[in-house]
Amino acid sequence: MEDKNNATGTRGVCVNRLKKNDFVKNAGRYSLLLPSLVFMIVFAYLPMFGIVMAFQDYDPIAGFFASDFNGFANFRFFFASGEWMQVTLNTLYLNALFILTGMLMSVFLAVIMSELQSKAFTRVSQTLMTLPNFVSWATVAMFSVAFLKADGIINSAIKLVGGTPIDFYSNPDVWVEVFVILRIWKSAGWNSIVYMAAILGIDKSIYEAATIDGASRVRCIFSITLPLIKNTVVLMTIMNIGSIFKGDFGMIYPFVGNNTELLYTTDVIDTYVLRALSTFPNYGETAAVGLYQSVMGFVFVIVSNALAKRYAPESAVF
Template sequence: MNTTWRFRLRRVVKNRWLLLMTLPGMLFLLIFSYLPMFGILIAFKDFRYADGIWGSKWVGFKNFEFLFATRDVWSVTFNTLMLNSLFIVCGLIVSVALALLMFEVKNRILNTIFQSSYFLPYLLSWVLVGYFVYAMLTTDGFVNQILAYFGIESVSWFTSPGYWPAILVLVSVWKSAGYTSIIYLASILGINTEYYEAAKLDGATKLQQVFYITLPLIIPVITIMMLLQIGRIFYADFGLFYNVTRDSGMLYATTDVIDTYVFRMLRKVGDFGMASAAGFYQAVVGFILVFVSNLIVRKVDKDNALF
């Protein structure tokens, strides 16, 4: 055994308990992320239940040809990219803002109340949120009552697709920003307080401290979070787009995304090969986007790159 392998073995023995702690996570990743990758074969086969994955006929790229031959695939791709981009940008701004506000709350009880309030929507199911939004936007709902109070004509929200990009962004940010803000708050709390004390001595205002100390020091965390979200930009939150819009056909022009489109085609046609092809398409494009985004970050600042 050469010196390199002896050194590695000593490190494994030294860190055996830490490695053992990672075992459940590694098993979870193996079972639910890597083993299912063999299902990619379905994208290249005419899948039949009776024949199984291995026995089904190999059709090559025919499933992809069918997927891209439909007129709707480009519109749902555009909707997926556009809406997820809005979610990422708006979610980042609101999450960081909430983290900065919570950081300024020094009262421990109030801080706990605020954090719990922000985090609560994240724990609600999309089914419940969907009913909540429906109650707000129905014909005689709360929003139309407010419009009527100000003399504005009521809106048939579930037949008006033009409003829904903004509605979906508001709902998505309301539900997830509180959870993400805790991550940013944790990174802010890790900043050495001496920076703020020195800034105060120099006469820096709170706003100047935010722009010249807090934000620059949490950029690595923001970058990592952005890269991870960009990697899933082709994956829409199915619960959001299906339950909140109530799968209304009148809204497909602006709310139909790849995930809901595939689900609808799978439910109506039952073509598992096409559904798998769409999933493979999402995974490949997502990987390319992460790789390119990380490459750009490495060119700008190598230390903030994900890999």
């Protein structure tokens, strides 16, 4: 009799414990996570485990679960080649230029657009400015052929004013400027939306008070608008710095492709890996380069977040 009571007692505890377990209580809600978790594990976490390849003499048949380890031999190759300096510097230099020029141009556009009073004009010009953002870099690269080729539009214009034509596709030095300009053309209008939203959020009565006190529009921009959107600008810049180690192969590869003459200034870590993978891959070595990039990128994310905490506490991501 006593035993039986005990038995039901423990069973009751078990059922209670089950009921308390959140996975059981909210099973329906958790089950909605299943599909995304599967995709996540297969396409994001399994490759993370594949990082071990960087320390392996990778054997394509054995896979990364069974290949032999060879220590840091894969890293030695990349770091001894001297190419690592080149691609790292290119990555950082290009991204730093993109972040700086992009930020200046987007803020500039946002300030100007928010000062315009004609609603129709603002809407039409904003539509046009954000249009290039939705076109792929491949298409832009194809457009650029019409502009940059020997008999293209830009060289025709240069000849018209009596200058020397530029041979874009064999001159690596001009591509930094070309990419900066294309980048502004493609995304400055789109990125200015975030800053416009910030400007729209500013209390209108501040401007009214300033105008009554005799402040001009230009004065209002420098003394009200810019100081009040500073936090947004800092936040966006910090987020961009967090990804400064990611080379934009989506932009660079369509333009440069396998054109070796342009690699000197345009080859970034990502295009280096992509080219290596699509030609004669040594998987261990390309994985080592990838790991180097991931670790450095992670460090930059942590550093930029620490910066955010310090200078704009409400904008820190974690």
